[in-house]
Amino acid sequence: MEQRAAGQSPTQASCIEESSTLPTELSGRLGIEDLCSKREELNSQIKQEEEEKERLQHDIRVLSEKLSRVNESLAQRLAARATFDRTIAETEAAYTKILESSQSLLSVLKQEAGNLSKATEPRRKAQ
Secondary structure (H helix, E strand, O other): OOOOOOOOOHHHHHHHHHHHHHHHHHHHHOOOHHHHHHHHHHHHHHHHHHHHHHHHHHHHHHHHHHHHHHHHHHHHHHHHHHHHHHHHHHHHHHHHHHHHHHHHHHHHHHHHHHHHHHHHHHHHHHH
């Protein structure tokens, strides 16, 4: 039976076993050591990429949470701005109505003052 170290694949175990049991000249001729060496190099690269993948996935989770918080805050601020816009528009409309009403009232007042002046003028002349 083969005995493997924890975390070793059958190929890893066979590379270790074969390289230790074959005479150096034979294993060199067959290129097994070279293949095992290349496999280990590839395995190291795979581990590095898996670690990078883990880091990136963590970063994505962190950034996704941050994006979610920013979106919530943005939605609240947009709603508040819409409320301000609506209040400003209503206030401006009310202010415009007040101005129009005061202009109308002033015009009526001037007209009535003129009428009163005309009505009192003939009496003054008659006196």
